Amino acid sequence: MLRDDLKQAQISAMKGGDKERLAAVRLILAKVKDRDIEQRTAGKEVADDDLVIDVLQKMAKQRRESITMFESGGRQELADKERGELTVIEEFLPKQMDEAETRAAIDAIKAEVGAAGLKDMGKVMAELKARHGAALDMGRASGWVKEALQ
Structure with missing residues (x-):
């Protein structure tokens, strides 16, 4: 603990x-x-x-x-x-995910939730935080999610 x-x-x-x-x-x-x-x-x-x-x-x-x-x-x-x-x-803090691991997680979640554009950014971010919140810098991750959804 x-x-x-x-x-x-x-x-x-x-x-x-x-x-x-x-x-x-x-x-x-x-x-x-x-x-x-x-x-x-x-x-x-x-x-x-x-x-x-x-x-x-x-x-x-x-x-x-x-x-x-x-x-x-x-x-x-x-x-x-x-x-x-x-x-x-x-x-x-738990070991933080690097950029490559984060981008791979974003792509996997994007495919699972069927995100098509920026309007689905909230869904992807919520799922990303639920799964990897402790191991991510959500500020940097949001930029990568936005980039992946464009």
Whole structure:
């Protein structure tokens, strides 16, 4: 379970004296706890690993955006800090599908649902997310789906 892996990483970072890793893991655990609180009020039950993966994916996306902004603003030290956090976050994410695997999955789903044009993009995206959501960057995948449906 990912939550247990995160707690073990926190303990090993504390014992090893790795302050940067410890801070990143604590940040992840805090975000997961925030999401747990949100889930209590939402009433919709989500599997624990799915919840943690969703939190990690959002955190990774935020870090990538921040790195781009910091580098364009000439703040390399902040970009390096974000890059370090991103490395820790990506350790806990499932292996991401590469472009070739993603395009093959898109083609298979496109054939299964009988998608003919851009009007079927929603169907293809929904099925893609249902099957491979944890292993995909949906932002990049949407561009490839659009390209495949044109």
